[in-house]
Amino acid sequence: MSARKRKDILLVALGGNALIRKGQEQTIEEQFENLKIPVSQIARLSRAYRLIITHGNGPQVGNLLLQQECCQTLPPLPLEILVAQTQGQIGYMIESTLDSQLMELGIDTQKTLVSLISYVVVDEKDPAFRHPTKPIGPVFTRGKAAILPYPTVRTSQGYRRVVASPQPVTIVEKREIRKLIDLDFIVICCGGGGIPVVREGRTFCGVDAVIDKDLASAVLAREVGVDLFLIATDEPGAAIHYGKPEQQFLRSLTLRRAVRLLKEGHFPPGSMGPKIEACLNFIAQGGQRAVITSISAIEQAIAGEAGTEIIR
Numbered sequence: 546m547s548a549r550k551r552k553d554i555l556l557v558a559l560g561g562n563a564l565i566r567k568g569q570e571q572t573i574e575e576q577f578e579n580l581k582i583p584v585s586q587i588a589r590l591s592r593a594y595r596l597i598i599t600h601g602n603g604p605q606v607g608n609l610l611l612q613q614e615c616c617q618t619l620p621p622l623p624l625e626i627l628v629a630q631t632q633g634q635i636g637y638m639i640e641s642t643l644d645s646q647l648m649e650l651g652i653d654t655q656k657t658l659v660s661l662i663s664y665v666v667v668d669e670k671d672p673a674f675r676h677p678t679k680p681i682g683p684v685f686t687r688g689k690a691a692i693l694p695y696p697t698v699r700t701s702q703g704y705r706r707v708v709a710s711p712q713p714v715t716i717v718e719k720r721e722i723r724k725l726i727d728l729d730f731i732v733i734c735c736g737g738g739g740i741p742v743v744r745e746g747r748t749f750c751g752v753d754a755v756i757d758k759d760l761a762s763a764v765l766a767r768e769v770g771v772d773l774f775l776i777a778t779d780e781p782g783a784a785i786h787y788g789k790p791e792q793q794f795l796r797s798l799t800l801r802r803a804v805r806l807l808k809e810g811h812f813p814p815g816s817m818g819p820k821i822e823a824c825l826n827f828i829a830q831g832g833q834r835a836v837i838t839s840i841s842a843i844e845q846a847i848a849g850e851a852g853t854e855i856i857r
């Protein structure tokens with residue numbers, strides 16, 4: 546085995562805020578600029594690690610849904626197609642930004658990168674399909690919601706489409722990803738949690754659902770045999786009493802305490818909850834290190850100087 550093959554595998558899961566920040570106009574220029582913060586760190590880390598990058602797509606898929614609603618001349622596209630579109634869009638943005646950053650470091654000729662359209666299998670019997678809970682896309686008035694061809698839910702902002710968020714079962718391209726990693730490719734995959742598919746005989750069929758990108762990343766981390774799992778978001782880590790005066794960010798969190806705090810409601814579903822669950826699953830199944838940190842402190846977290854580390 547060559548020395549190169551023995552480098553640890555690092556998986557970085559980038560949150561939606563790596564591209565779109567709250568309060569910004571969301572122009573493409575802003576998104577490229579925002580991406581430089583995590584991607585410049587990832588470029589430097591590629592010297593020491595074999596790398597997988599996964600990413601969210603919440604704001605982007607929401608915008609595509611809004612565009613479907615605005616267009617009267619073409620039939621609306623199903624969710625699975627929109628997820629595929631965001632994998633292409635964000636994959637391209639990460640790949641081209643990373644390419645420029647590698648060039649700045651003078652290591653672009655040694656590093657090959659690829660972004661991969663990825664399917665993630667879900668179980669058609671997953672209870673999430675009977676009780677969809679995940680609000681997505683634009684906000685509607687009550688009147689408009691009543692005539693939409695899909696279910697909606699009332700949220701604090703108004704009525705929004707609601708879809709199932711089933712558990713990821715397996716990543717269809719896991720073998721291909723592993724092979725690319727062994728060839729020292731940097732692989733961008735599982736964007737937006739992956740295109741949700743169910744098995745149909747020997748093939749797969751896309752379904753109207755969204756998969757949490759942190760949970761999908763944890764499945765990928767296990768299936769590919771990742772050594773270090775890092776989730777980058779818009780907060781410095783996981784906090785207890787989040788948003789309250791007694792809020793306190795945790796530097797480390799044992800499995801046992803994480804389970805207890807989850808039960809006590811410190812980490813809500815749909816945001817910090819799945820990040821903690823993803824790290825728990827990864828460490829409980831034999832992973833070495835799992836850290837939740839901010840987009841701007843990826844390198845510091847790997848050095849053990851920032852973020853919340855989930856430990857045995």
Ligand code: ADP
Nearest residue numbers: 560561601778780782783784787811815816817
């Ligand atoms: P991402 O795109 O990174 O997945 P999410 O919005 O899904 O972002 O999750 C990050 C958000 O989780 C933070 O912006 C924060 O508002 C929220 N959050 C909820 N509970 C906590 C907590 N206990 N500690 C830290 N952040 C929390």
Ligand code: MG
Nearest residue numbers: 560601815816
């Ligand atoms: Mg999220």
